[in-house]
Amino acid sequence: MAIEDFLESKNIRLDQQLRFTAEIDKMTSILRRTMLVDGSRRENDAEHSWHIAVMALIFEEYAAEPVNVSRAVKMCVVHDLIEIYAGDTFAYDVAGNADKAERETAAADKLFAQLPSEQGAEIRSLWEEFDAMQTADAKYAACMDRLQPFLHNTLTDGHTWVESGTARPSVEKRMAIIKDFMPEVYKWVETNLDNALAQGWLKA
């Protein structure tokens, strides 16, 4: 059952690509702290990655610089792949974030080596660009990556903020990229931060 039953083709590249495809299905079992909008359960990395990829088709007009939406969509679908081995690091977990870079680099080495080398390098480079948050495309993708869980939290009574005892300044820090890169969207974020504080979902 599962990958040990994989029947090889006579094409080594194709086998690598199909095995990689099977391997990344593990994204469906990497749980995030964020709840689904309906509050029924935590979302997983596959769901989150899909969600922000669709968002990237919609929010371009608010970007402070011209964005290549196609590249941003690609970044969105691959940006969390390394969590298959590194696990999800909660945005407001100080200890977890201390060794995040190290864990994720090791995970990337392990994961992308499973693809034909030029394909592994291409996807790794998209992830690295996303992670560095320096280019317009990466900033835009990062905004989607922050806006989506923020929206979910506002619609689930601040679930992950309450659960983790998060304070408003931590969320503001996390949302700073939206403030810089999508100021019009940040106005809405700010309204919700005020509300979250008033509701007691966030500490002061």
Add this chain to the structure above:
Amino acid sequence: MAIEDFLESKNIRLDQQLRFTAEIDKMTSILRRTMLVDGSRRENDAEHSWHIAVMALIFEEYAAEPVNVSRAVKMCVVHDLIEIYAGDTFAYDVAGNADKAERETAAADKLFAQLPSEQGAEIRSLWEEFDAMQTADAKYAACMDRLQPFLHNTLTDGHTWVESGTARPSVEKRMAIIKDFMPEVYKWVETNLDNALAQGWLKA
């Protein structure tokens, strides 16, 4: 709790876009017949859409015609959105497929009207192009959409085939687009069809 708690911004377009983002999270509760690779549960539409979008970054070299991968990735992330209202129609369900087009058109009318009109039209057009399977990009995306559940079935003892009592010719018909558009990949499909028949996962 949930969408009734949505705080409006002073920007009608932004509100539409954020509400649409919340609405499409329902993709996470549209279950497909296909199991996850680890056999633990059925996959949902969000997971499936994400999975084939990543695949579209990888399998281009087997396409019979030049493909615009970026457009295909976009198609992959939006191709099942209408199932939020139309539901998932199992590929081998004859009755369900009889009124599929009608249900899906009504679903598209309802769904895409929730976006600013030019954005709704753009995403609808990607879905329609995917569904018509006439362009190279759509054929490529359709191949990913067929190859992914096929791979999952081969790794889960033919789960959906066994459960539905499917016969090999039905699967061959479904995989015909791969035979045409990705003949090298189809060789591997054929090896697995032979095996599925030998294992009793498919009827003759």
